[in-house]
Amino acid sequence: MRLILLGPPGAGKGTQALRLVAKYGIVQLSTGDMLRAAVKAGTPIGRQVKEIMDSGSLCPDGVVVEIVADRIAQPDARKGFILDGFPRTVPQAKALDRMLAQHGIKLDAAIELRVDEDALLKRIESRIAETKARGEALRADDNPAVLRQRLEAYRAQTAPLADYYRKKNVLRTVNGMASIADVTAAIDKALPSEPHALRAGSKKNDHASP
Ligand code: ADP
Numbered sequence: 001m002r003l004i005l006l007g008p009p010g011a012g013k014g015t016q017a018l019r020l021v022a023k024y025g026i027v028q029l030s031t032g033d034m035l036r037a038a039v040k041a042g043t044p045i046g047r048q049v050k051e052i053m054d055s056g057s058l059c060p061d062g063v064v065v066e067i068v069a070d071r072i073a074q075p076d077a078r079k080g081f082i083l084d085g086f087p088r089t090v091p092q093a094k095a096l097d098r099m100l101a102q103h104g105i106k107l108d109a110a111i112e113l114r115v116d117e118d119a120l121l122k123r124i125e126s127r128i129a130e131t132k133a134r135g136e137a138l139r140a141d142d143n144p145a146v147l148r149q150r151l152e153a154y155r156a157q158t159a160p161l162a163d164y165y166r167k168k169n170v171l172r173t174v175n176g177m178a179s180i181a182d183v184t185a186a187i188d189k190a191l192p193s194e195p196h197a198l199r200a201g202s203k204k205n206d207h208a209s210p
Helices: 013-024 031-041 044-055 061-072 090-103 117-133 144-158 160-167 180-190
Strands: 002-006 027-030 081-084 109-114 171-175
Touching: 002 013, 002 160, 013 027, 013 081, 013 109, 013 180, 027 031, 027 061, 031 044, 031 061, 031 081, 044 061, 044 144, 061 090, 090 160, 109 160, 109 180, 117 144, 144 160, 160 171, 171 180
Parallel strands: 002 081, 002 109, 027 081, 109 171
Antiparallel strands: none
């Protein structure tokens, strides 16, 4: 199974990704996590993106595309993956199409979590409270001012991807305001019962439509 999760910050992408990972035995590829790891490790990429991330803006397409291309090529991604936080712009989506073609593989679905933006602020506030209660460090971008910037980036740069994937016939929209279990159930229902073969060209298992 190869999936994309689309949705604004706080929509519950991470939560649903973890459930899908457990259910399908696929890997979660979160560009946010990868970039935060680079910042923490102080790599050249990390130094380049730290301030951008802290402000809630998007990192340059080239940087993110390169990270994802490396990650998708690793052996553990062969059984399938769920992209969480990528693509976030149309150029990233086009770069992903090229990567998939290169590996001879196809997407099974792009799941869009639809949420009410007013409710997002409340969710982020409770995420901050829970993180503090666990005594864990807060993410630098977990604050209301930065959230507004992240929502703006989503609206302007990422929301158009819903159309992009609708045209490719892989968009599945789910109501992200329901309970976690209900969202999970809705995603399960929306996913194809027969995912594409692991490698295109292996005709025996390939139920892929062109
Ligand atoms: P969210 O809580 O919005 O899901 P993420 O953890 O996915 O946040 O991303 C945090 C930050 O990392 C973003 O605000 C952005 O600066 C950067 N980032 C993550 N993925 C991408 C991407 N695909 N393109 C550009 N920037 C990205």
